[in-house]
Amino acid sequence: MQNQDPCIGLDEARRRLERAVHESGRPVGSVTLLAVSKQQPVERIADCLRRGQRCFAESYLQEAVPKIDALAGRGIEWHFIGRLQSNKTAEIARRFDWVQGVDRERIARRLSAQRPPGLPPLNVCVQVNISGDPAKAGLAPEAVDALCDEIDGLPGLRLRGLMAIPARIATPDERRQEFRRLRRLFDELRSAGRRIDTLSMGMSGDFEEAVAEGATMVRLGSALFGARQAAGQPKEGPAPSGILR
Ligand SMILES: *Cc1c(COP(=O)(O)O)cnc(C)c1O
Numbered sequence: 542m543q544n545q546d547p548c549i550g551l552d553e554a555r556r557r558l559e560r561a562v563h564e565s566g567r568p569v570g571s572v573t574l575l576a577v578s579k580q581q582p583v584e585r586i587a588d589c590l591r592r593g594q595r596c597f598a599e600s601y602l603q604e605a606v607p608k609i610d611a612l613a614g615r616g617i618e619w620h621f622i623g624r625l626q627s628n629k630t631a632e633i634a635r636r637f638d639w640v641q642g643v644d645r646e647r648i649a650r651r652l653s654a655q656r657p658p659g660l661p662p663l664n665v666c667v668q669v670n671i672s673g674d675p676a677k678a679g680l681a682p683e684a685v686d687a688l689c690d691e692i693d694g695l696p697g698l699r700l701r702g703l704m705a706i707p708a709r710i711a712t713p714d715e716r717r718q719e720f721r722r723l724r725r726l727f728d729e730l731r732s733a734g735r736r737i738d739t740l741s742m743g744m745s746g747d748f749e750e751a752v753a754e755g756a757t758m759v760r761l762g763s764a765l766f767g768a769r770q771a772a773g774q775p776k777e778g779p780a781p782s783g784i785l786r
Contacts, residue, residue, distance in 0.1 A: 546584035548576075550765045551592055558759065561752040572752055575620055575741070577762035579604065580769045583611045589765070590615060598622045598641075598760060602629050609636050622704075622760060624678060631655040634663055634697070641704040641741055642668040644680045646691050653697030662699040665692060666741050669726065671719045672708040679705060682726050689735060702739030702757070703727050707747070716747055720754035727755070 555574065562572050578586045579600045586597060586608060595616065599605035600623030609619055620639040625648045633640060634655040643649050643665045656663050667688055670679030680688060685703070692700045705723050707716045720742055727740045743751025745764035752759065763769060 546582060546588060548585050548589040548592070548594075548765055549767055550763075551589055551594065554761055554764045557749065557764075558752070561749040565753045567752075572756060573758040575758055575760045576765055577622065577744075577760050578608070578766070579623075579762065581766050583608050585766060586612060587615075590617065596620060600624075602632060602636075606632070606636065627651055635660075637663070639664040639666070639701070641666040642678060643692070644668045644670075644678055644688070646688060649688065649692050649695060649698060653695035656697030662697055664701045664739075665698050666702050666704040666739055667692070667700070669703050669705045669723060671705045671723050671726075672711065672715075674708040677706065677708065682722070685726060686730065686733075689730065689737075700735075700737060702737040702741065703730075704739075704741035704758075706744075707742075713747070713750070717750050717754065720747075720751050720756070724755040 558572060558574055562569065573596060574594070575596045575598050576589055576594050577598045590612070596618045598620040599608070618639065619637045620641055621633050621637045622641045625640070625642060627648060630648060630651040634652045635657055640652060640663055643652070644667065652663055652665070667685055668679040669682055669685055670677045671682065673681070689700055692698050703723060703726065705719065707719045711719065723742055724740060727737070730737060739758055740756050741758040741760065743756045743759040745761050748759040748761060
């Protein structure tokens, strides 16, 4: 198939990630690149996929479903990274491999109960509001351990780690502090015996800092695909074109 809709930033993002991993003295391949494909057409996702990208993330369920359908059977690992509403959990539990951003018990219980029995447990990350910004989703750091306990007891879920989105207004220095605090919490949980392996932090604007502070997964949208439309204005419009269906 002719490649008419390339993922323009993939090679460069991979190079930058590799360099950041190297410079922080960490092993090659120790940081997973998660491609945030929200607002991107399915052809562009397919291009990434052909070039070896396996993990993709979506924030809006209605937008994600037709893409997941169009690319079914292609070996993609789908991550849900949007806000979790309880009326959407059933479909999310059915469609996705990972849910990042679990921050309350009620949602965790629903996702577990609604995970179809034929599928492996849903991988989850607990979202931490590391800055204490009241406008942000996520759990206060002190409350994370209790939710982890809860998730560990749910058969439909597999606790994988922590995720965070830094405060929007943070300066680079403050962001770095936030990454460091999340890393510290992650290390504390692990030292206390919690079996978690994923620290999801860092986006297009700050992923190198996040890697330096210990991220094991970075979530890149605009660095791969170019700028989206105005931030916070999800396009819920027409389904992606059906070429690949
Ligand atoms: C949109 C989004 C990203 C990607 O943002 P970029 O700045 O485009 O890399 C990462 N994480 C979450 C939770 C997002 O909603």
